[in-house]
Amino acid sequence: MSGGITQALGELAAGAPPDRGTVAFERARDAIEDTIAVMVAGAGDEGAHAVRRVVAGYGEGPASVIGNSGHGAAAPFAALANGTSAHALDYDDNFSPGLTHASAVLVPALLALAEAHDLPGARLVDAYITGLDLHAVLGRGTGRGHYDLGWHNTATVGCIGTAGACARLLRLDAGAATRAISLGVSMAAGAKVQFGSAAKPFHAGMAAKNAVLAATLAAQGMGARPDALEGSRGFAALYAGNADADWDAILAEVRATPSIVSSGLAPKLYPCCGSAHRVLDGVIALREQHGFRAAEVARVDATVGYGNQRNLCYPDPRQEMEARFSLEYCVAVALLEGRLTLADFTHDAVQRPEVRALFSRVHMHATAQGAEGADPSARLPHEVRITLNDGRVLEASVLWPRGTIAQPFTRSDRDAKFRDCCEGFLAPRAMADARAALAGIATLASVHELTGLLHFAAGGDRGQRFAQRYAGAA
Numbered sequence: 001m002s003g004g005i006t007q008a009l010g011e012l013a014a015g016a017p018p019d020r021g022t023v024a025f026e027r028a029r030d031a032i033e034d035t036i037a038v039m040v041a042g043a044g045d046e047g048a049h050a051v052r053r054v055v056a057g058y059g060e061g062p063a064s065v066i067g068n069s070g071h072g073a074a075a076p077f078a079a080l081a082n083g084t085s086a087h088a089l090d091y092d093d094n095f096s097p098g099l100t101h102a103s104a105v106l107v108p109a110l111l112a113l114a115e116a117h118d119l120p121g122a123r124l125v126d127a128y129i130t131g132l133d134l135h136a137v138l139g140r141g142t143g144r145g146h147y148d149l150g151w152h153n154t155a156t157v158g159c160i161g162t163a164g165a166c167a168r169l170l171r172l173d174a175g176a177a178t179r180a181i182s183l184g185v186s187m188a189a190g191a192k193v194q195f196g197s198a199a200k201p202f203h204a205g206m207a208a209k210n211a212v213l214a215a216t217l218a219a220q221g222m223g224a225r226p227d228a229l230e231g232s233r234g235f236a237a238l239y240a241g242n243a244d245a246d247w248d249a250i251l252a253e254v255r256a257t258p259s260i261v262s263s264g265l266a267p268k269l270y271p272c273c274g275s276a277h278r279v280l281d282g283v284i285a286l287r288e289q290h291g292f293r294a295a296e297v298a299r300v301d302a303t304v305g306y307g308n309q310r311n312l313c314y315p316d317p318r319q320e321m322e323a324r325f326s327l328e329y330c331v332a333v334a335l336l337e338g339r340l341t342l343a344d345f346t347h348d349a350v351q352r353p354e355v356r357a358l359f360s361r362v363h364m365h366a367t368a369q370g371a372e373g374a375d376p377s378a379r380l381p382h383e384v385r386i387t388l389n390d391g392r393v394l395e396a397s398v399l400w401p402r403g404t405i406a407q408p409f410t411r412s413d414r415d416a417k418f419r420d421c422c423e424g425f426l427a428p429r430a431m432a433d434a435r436a437a438l439a440g441i442a443t444l445a446s447v448h449e450l451t452g453l454l455h456f457a458a459g460g461d462r463g464q465r466f467a468q469r470y471a472g473a474a
Contacts, residue, residue, distance in 0.1 A: 005141065005247045006185075006229040009134055010178025012251065013164035016130045020258045025442065027260050028125050028132075030414060033438040034093060034267045035086055035107040040454065041342065041421035041466075042088030043067030047198030049460025051084045051205060063112040064451040067458025075116040076212045082108035083205030085458075087154070089342065090201075090324045091271040091421070093403070095132065097263050098139030098157050099147045099376045101204055105158040106131045106165055109208035113166055113215070114447040121444030123169055129260055131165025134181075136259035140250050142235075143242025143374040148307050151239060155190025155203035159210050160235070166215030182224035183214035185235045195273075196314055196322040242374050263377060264405035269413070270340040272324040274401070275308035279327060281407075282384035282396030283334045289394075294335040296388050300362045302327060303383040309366035316359065320345040320463050332358035342420065343470035346463035424469055425456050 042048055043066050052068050055077040063078030065071060066085055072078065086092050086104040095102035106128050114124045138157045147153050163184030167177035187210035190203040218224070229235045236243070253262070270280055279302045286292075304312070304327075314326040323329040323345055332355045333344050343349065372380050381399040388394070400406035409417075422431050430453045437450040444450060 004227045004230045006182055007174070007178050007226050008247070008251055009137060009164055009181050009229070010167075011174045012137070012255070013130060013134060013168045013177040013181070014172060014174040016133065016168070018126055020129050021261070024129050024258045024260050025125060027264060028128050029438065029441055031093060031103050031265050031267070032107055032125070032128065032441065033418065033435070034414070035103040036434070036438065036454070037418045037421035038089060038091045038104075039066050039082055039086040039108070040425050041091065042085040042201070043458035044425070044461060044465050045085070045088035045198075045201070046460040046462055047201060048081070048085040048088045049458065050198070051202065052081050052458075055081045061116070063115040064454060066454050067456065069457040070455040072115075075112040075216075076209045078112040078115070079109045079208035079212045080205040082112065083208035084201050085205075087201035087204035089271045089345070090273055091268050091342070093268060094266040094274040095135055095263070096266065096379070097259055097377045098135030098161065099144070099153040100135050100139060100158045100161075101154045102132055102135045102158065102161075103265065104204040105154060105162045105207045105211065108205070109162050109166055109211045110169055111447060111451065112208075113169055113212050115451060117170070118446050118448065119169065121441035121447055121450065124447055125441060127165045127169035129258055130168045131162055132260050133254040133258060134161035134164040136254055136263065137247075137250050140375050140377060141242065141245040141247050142239065143245060144307065144372065144376050145240045145242060145374065147376070148310070148369060149240045150192045152190040152192050152194070152200070152203050155207045156188040156239065158204070159188045159207035159214075160184035160229075162207060162211035163214035166211050167218060170215055170219055172215070172219055176218045178226050179222060179224045180215040180218035182226065182228035183217055183222065184211060185228035186224070187214060188235065192311070195311060196317075196325045198321065200321075244374070266401060267403045267409060267414075267417070269402050270330070271342050271345060272330050272340060273311055275304060275311040276327050276330045277401040278382035278398040279304060279384055280330055280334050280340065281401050282382065282398045283331055283386070284338055286384065286386055286394045286396050287335065287338055292388055294332075294358060296390070297335055297358070297361060297386060298389045299387040300331055300335070301365065301385040301387075302331070302362070303365045303367065305372055305380060305382070306366050306369040308382070309364060312364065317350055319347050320350055323350045327364050328359040328362045329355065331362045332356075341470060342463065342466035346467050349463075349467065424465070425458065426454065430454070
């Protein structure tokens, strides 16, 4: 690697090949579709609604604000609003090499910037794939210590990597892309203390907004140091980076095989923190296999990673945001219902006595800090042990959750999730047309052909829209 890692990432952003193959394209298309769906569903969250009200006060612009009935905004503010919506329900995908909710930052930022410049869909997909590689290099090079210390990688790594993706979208040269990444370092922030509050999804919107600003400032010639990541007072030093990272090897891997092919993404089956998903897969699989009822369960022991335990920090949640980060709540719902839906995350749902009665039976354990190694691509399985009242002990071990490339969603899984997120918000014809536009995203002459189908008035509530829908379907 000539020069430092900041410059190397700028060169990667500018110089990655334009065609990464069919698998990369198809996975990117599916991820963009999944993100659009959760963005539509999340737009009605009260936190996302608050962001849209603020954004509206700054005037109109060329980029769509989902849930705002066709009224647009300047690209950074549209990215802010849509990124918050995409992450509002914690139903958006995870990206293990970056430890980021990568798509919730990348898609809103790239969509807004592509609209502002009236760019075709193929350019958006290309920049998205490149952005994932940047997230991967940054996440793996910085190491798990950054995340375990309490930084929210979606807001830090996500901002920096997405700044490079935006530079790619604008076709900036390597020098300008390096400046965009460097400026992204200056705007990277977000602490995990906000988990369980509306500020957590705001982190994704903030990162998307700052990434757009970083790239557009770089495009206008704004200067920034070319060693912002590796310098003596740079990102790695200040944010608990991994001093032993082999940046050359990590770069060589993504240059050889795009991270979307080698690692893939993890779209979510359940609308809650990804740290709970492997345990939930194990609990639900054991419930289906053995046919026990929640009343027959004496105890559930779940062993998760050190960082996962720290994320699942609400043993006695009092509202829906906290419930998304409560293993006790999520396991209790899984034991009772065999699934988790958007309707399970409302204030009233969290207060259900039959759910709360199970909290004391759920016991979470964690592996030691550092047991999984510094590279976030490495994983240990999550273990589930269910003890029944009759003395039987049932066990499951889950290394990768459903949705990952090891346990991929089927087309019917994707169809069901899209409908679950969008029905009642998009008109049936608009929903069908949006699916068709997403399927043919590489042929869209302008991304406006997609965003023009996503106009609706979202309002804002605390999940009651989903509770009413499920109640009506019962």
